[in-house]
Amino acid sequence: IVIIVILLNNKWSIINNMKSEYLYKPNVVDVTKRRRIIKENLKKKLSHKESFKIKNRWVACPIVLMDIDVPIYHLNNGRTRARQRSYIKENNHKDSYFEKGLENNQQQRIQHKILYDLSQDTTANIYRELKSSVKFREDAPLLIDSNGMLINGNRRMAAIRELYKS
Numbered sequence: 001i002v003i004i005v006i007l008l009n010n011k012w013s014i015i016n017n018m019k020s021e022y023l024y025k026p027n028v029v030d031v032t033k034r035r036r037i038i039k040e041n042l043k044k045k046l047s048h049k050e051s052f053k054i055k056n057r058w059v060a061c062p063i064v065l066m067d068i069d070v071p072i073y074h075l076n077n078g079r080t081r082a083r084q085r086s087y088i089k090e091n092n093h094k095d096s097y098f099e100k101g102l103e104n105n106q107q108q109r110i111q112h113k114i115l116y117d118l119s120q121d122t123t124a125n126i127y128r129e130l131k132s133s134v135k136f137r138e139d140a141p142l143l144i145d146s147n148g149m150l151i152n153g154n155r156r157m158a159a160i161r162e163l164y165k166s
Contacts, residue, residue: 022116023165024158026108029070034148037070050141052152063141068161071148073111075102079155083114102149115158127159 029037041064049060075084075098084098087110101107119126142153150157 022113022162024112024116024161026072026105026112026161027069028072028103028105028108029148031103031147034070034072035146037066038064038144038146038148041066052143061143068164071142071144071150071157072102073108073115073154073157074150075099075107075111077111077115077154079118080111080114083117084111087114111154112158112161115155116162119155119159119162126155127162130156130159131163 042062044064049062051058051060053059087093088095088097098107098111116127120128140156142157143151145151
């Protein structure tokens with residue numbers, strides 16, 4: 001199942017006294033709980049579906065409303081691979097550090113920082129675009145899989161999470 005996510009303003013976690021330039025600190029929600037949340041939200045009938053091209057075919061995906069803390073970042077992300085490799089080298093980790101850390105808070109936090117930095121890239125400053133928006137665009141959904149992993153919208157999610165905390 002592939003699902004579109006629109007974020008709600010409820011149940012946002014509060015993080016106090018972080019000594020970092022990053023305000024949001026991901027805490028991975030257990031995969032069983034993520035699946036249950038998605039399944040429950042799928043039962044709620046929303047007005048429409050969105051179509052996405054997935055593996056060369058168009059798929060109608062249901063819209064679900066979801067808490068900002070539920071989705072996890074996709075760690076096998078082409079946009080972040082070079083920065084992940086640099087982090088691995090600088091911190092003397094095994095090459096498989098990110099491959100085996102999908103459900104790990106530490107890898108998710110590192111990926112958040114990488115994605116947040118990328119969201120501020122001068123060629124496509126997603127962060128600035130979202131910050132200047134009057135309202136979060138519900139017509140620009142994020143795509144997740146049935147486990148709650150972001151398939152499309154990782155940089156937007158990182159930017160949204162930081163903006164919410166600011």
